[in-house]
Amino acid sequence: MKTPGDPPHRFAYRRSPDQDVRSPAHHPVVIIGAGPVGLTLALDLAKRAVPVVLLDDSDCIGEGSRAICFAKRTLEIFDRLGLADAMVAKGVTWKTGKVFRGTEQLYAFDLQPEPGHKQPAFINLPQYHVEAALVAAVQAEPLVDLRWSNRLAGLAPRDDCGLLTVATPEGEYRLEADWVVACDGARSPTRGMLGLAFEGETFEDKFLIADVRMAADFPPERWFWFAPPFHAGQSALLHKQPDDIWRIDLQLGPDADPEWEKRPEVVRPRIEQMLGHGDFALEWVSVYRFQCRRLQRFIHDRVVFAGDAAHQVSPFGARGANSGIQDADNLGWKLALVVKGVSPVALLASYDSERREAADDNILHSMRATDFIAPRSPGERVLRDAALSLAASGKFGAAFVNSGRLSLPTTYSNSPLSTRDEGFHGGVAPGAAFRDAPLLASEGPHLWLSETLRDGRPVVLSYGGGRRRLGSAGVGVVDVPAVVQQRERGPLEDPEAMLPRRYALVDGDAVVLRPDGHVAARFHNPTREIVAAAVARLEGRAR
Structure with missing residues (x-):
């Protein structure tokens, strides 16, 4: 059985000059773990002129496809980092999902029913492709020192730094970092070294993931079955990936033996029963149990946790x-401002509160999906089956079915970085992620609102020609829909008025976007001083 992501995606260990000094070498930021989260954060910080040391205990990109579904919001982040075009070109774009009970289709859904977004609702792309693209980008960044086969062997947090002991094939050395960011996965050694509890729930049912290579004419859609005829009494999921690879998930039940279930002679008959033929090759197989857990806090002195090291959810x-x-998108701009001395350390408390809110949101949706897909009592199963029967009646019934509510960005409902607004009805409220819209260049290609965030600074959308009135150092102003000059790519206009409709703008309105694209403030006829105060607030500089 072939494993995608094997060589040539291996990287040689290289000795660092830090290993030849007696005193611990000092760095502003050390990131533990070169998975998608650590790589994204390292690249983001480098683009903000912050040097980073990135340590990984392996010498290769992780095996197997693992995560495959990357959402529109994530693609917008990758686009800001210059990576989305190649990922979208390689991946399988999709937005339609279908839910079945047995052989009957209960309903279909569209994840991006409105036009006018640069990025698709989702692409399917194996994680090793994403990691390979991120590694290539990181290796091209002179401000990122990516060290393979460098394992964190010890961590001593201090009030103003972290002291790290790093193990290599040539022995140990020490580093000192103003900030340590643990992106080292669900089994996080960093979390273990600090003795931090990972609180939550582990579910008993086990699920089989199988990536198979085959020629098939199924459409690029998400298909989910309750009680399919080929896997009676359980559930199943099918996704298309690039290069004739298909992701299949099969529910196994709580008593399944993971090692037995992963054996090719056990897996193949299950897949053959699903497909009705044996003309496929197994590429990768894994068995997992759902876990919905998180740290109580994501920041412990100078150690910050992100990704699976901070929280874990089921894959549905x-x-x-x-x-x-x-x-990483939330943390990067804040950590850069703190490292540069622009903002106080207290700004990072908003990372902790906002991303704990996001984790709770994801865990809630994940647990509800898990309870629906794998009921844990006879009573829950009766209710689930009743909901499935009702779903065939139309949209009202379909709302009760949960085959996994797909990823959406969290609205930071109580963010300390938001400025309260009054008198707005509709549109995108403070704390919510921005909604993209086209900005047509009359001389050149289309531009998009999302592209205005590439400079890594706050952006002000001004409806009614406030560019000169509101412009100030450190803030980009986009006039909507007035024609303005945007960098070197020509004047901007929005002939279909999608942007003012989506943001419910009237003449004189302004919207302040954070560097991560979340809305920070909305105003009617603001002055430059009012906008500057909102920017100071979102950067943690308000008094």
Whole structure:
């Protein structure tokens, strides 16, 4: 059985000059773990002119496809980092899902029913492809020192730094870092070294993941079955990946033996029963149990946790990798401001509160999906089956069915970085993630609102020509829909008025976007001083 992501995705160990000094070498930021979250954060910080040391105990990209579903919000983050175009071109784009009971289709759903977004609702792309693209980008960044086969062997947090002991094939050495960011996965050694509890729930049912290579004409959609005829009494999921690879998930039940279930002679008959033929090759097989857990706090002195090291959810809903990458997006700009001395350390408390809110949101949706897919009592199963029977009646019934609510960005409902607004009705409220919209260049290609975030600074959307009135150092202003000059790519306009409709703008309105695209403030006819105060608040500089 072939494993995708094997060589040539291996990387040689290289000795660092830090290993040749007596005193611990000092760095502003050390990241533990070169998975998607650690790589994204390292690349983001480098683009904000913050040097990073990135340690990974392996010498290769992780085996197997693992996470495959990458959401629109995550693709917008990757686009800001210059990676989304290649990922979308390689991946399988989709937005339609279908839910079945037995052979009957209960309903279908559209994850992006409105036009006018640069990125698709989802792409399916194996995690090793995403990691390979991130590694290549990181290796091209002179401010990132990526050290393979460097394992964190010890961590002593201090009030103003962290002291790390790092093990290599040539022995141990020490580092000192102003900030240590643990992106080292669900089994996080960093978390264990600090003795931190990972609180939550582990579910008993086990599920089989199988990636198979085959030629098939199934459409690029998410298909989910309750009680399919080929896997009676359980559930199943089918996703298309690039290169004729198909992801199949099969519910196994609580008593399944993981090692037995992974044997090819056991897996193949299950897949053959599903497909009705044996003309396929097994690429990767794994068995997992759902876990919904998180740390009580994501920041412990100078150690910050992100991704699976901070929180873990079941895979239904594609919330794991997407949430972790959005952790990096939330943390990157804040940590850069703190490292540069622009903002106080207290700004990072908003990372803790906002991403704990996101984790709780993801865990809630994940647990509800898990309870529906794998009922834990006869009573729960009766209610689930009643909901499935009702779903065939139309949209009302379909709302009760939960095959995994798919990943959406969390609205930070109580963010300390938001400025309260009054008198707005509709649109995108403070704390919510921005909604993209086209900005047509009359001389050149289309532009998108999401592209205005590439500069890594706050953006002000001004409806009614407030560019000169509101512009100030450190803030980009986009006039909507007035024609303005945007960098070197020509004037902007929005002939279909999608942007003012989506943000419920009237003449004189302004919307302040954070560097991560969440809305920070909305105003009617603001002055430059009012906008500057909102920017100071979102950067943690308000008094």
